[in-house]
Amino acid sequence: MIDLKVLRENPDLVRNSQKVRGEDVAIVDQLIAADGIARSAISDFETIRAEQNVLSKSVGAAKGDEKAAILEKAKELAGRVKAADAKRAEAEAKANELALKIANIIDPLAPVGGEADFVVIEEIGTPRDFTKDGFEPKDHVEIGKIIKAIDTERGAKVAGSRSYYLTGPGAMLEFALVNYAIASATKAGFIPVIPPVLVKPHAMEGTGFLGQAAENVYHLEEDDVYLVGTSEVPLAAFHMDEILENLPIRYAGYSSCFRREAGTYGKDTRGIIRVHQFDKVEMFSYVKLEDAAAEHLRLLEWEKDFLKAMEIPFRVIDVASGDLGASAIRKFDCEAWIPTQGTYREVTSTSNCTEFQSRRLNIRYRDENGTKPVATLNGTLVAIPRMIVAILENHQNSDGSVNVPAALRPFLGVDKLVVA
């Protein structure tokens, strides 16, 4: 939810934000109108209500004819209060519904444009020259078979398309990645968390996943709960309706993530780049608004550190306005080099959601002037399947075996994943 004060005082800012995101601009003016109506309805209701309260209080003291007269007037007033209250509730609901549809106000620093208009901030590491190494790189599906780490065929047999088994070294690789991630996050001051992955509608809505992203979310009809697509959801809703102290607060959540991947038919159908279920370690920060931009860069640094430790060439991009989620004002993606695709692919991502989620979820902190919404930020530390793809493809040998990056060896116990 955006700040309605900003909307009232600077509607152009909101209009422009919607425009560069490629979202509905007209809704801004609809909201301004609805907000005006709601505010005057509130004021009308409060005036009549105050009158009623005064009159009601006088009933007890009054006697005889006087009392009868007051009661009669009070009765009439009660009817008007009820009507005004109904009008107020309706106007507020309408304004609120519109307000929830408007995306967070974009950071002016974010590049303007669509998916292709990202700006490359930096490239780290150099893609490996396989010609020099004297062999054609195999893709992760092939390597996964050779070392018996990934089984997509049985995944499809049992669970349908975009499903997979991690077996043997694949499973061990997940444990090693998770343990390395949690160990480094803990060292950096994050509190490790294993959150629920089934959440109620309010948590989903509060984090902004029931708007444009709704079609990618699994919903369990029978119980009206959602399967989260990221632990960002339960980590944000963790402090719902609370007033926080001692900011910043940082959590590292480890959970399964579920995505319907509707509308991606034909995209990344091979392998485990795009799947319905995967595990992920997610960083989540609660900070003061004025610290949000700096925290965003810190999250990015932790992501970069992770990829560097995995010895994978990657680049960082500043995602363009049209490609941002509703909650984010700015987003950086880290994209790993995938040799068999000859391109960089997103492996981690960090978003600054400022007060958008905290306003919906009612999460505040206290300062000298009262309470204020906190800012929330999230960033992927490691999304398992994509990291496995990057590791297998970048560190493969000609026979299909895979060298383990030094940082992972203590967690995996071996230097090399060998041909099975």
Next chain:
RNA sequence: GGAGGAUUCGCAUAGCGGCCGAGUGCGCACGCUUGGAAAGCGUGUAUAGGGCAACCUAUCGAGGGUUCAAAUCCCUCAUCCUCCGCCA
């Protein structure tokens, strides 16, 4: 799944249909007292919206209802606790 009990201000509790936005204790803040501390005494201490302000409005788990008036009465739902059943 079945049977009971609970849900009030950070915590613990009191609360008669109007004098209850709500008392008390603890905690916290400030002041007095003291050589210093503890104790003691005094004052303050929920959130949100509106107004320059006095102040007004809303909120006693949530939503409905009865009433001139609801923390208090009625209905529905949620959550927690205890017991029984089932179960990783």
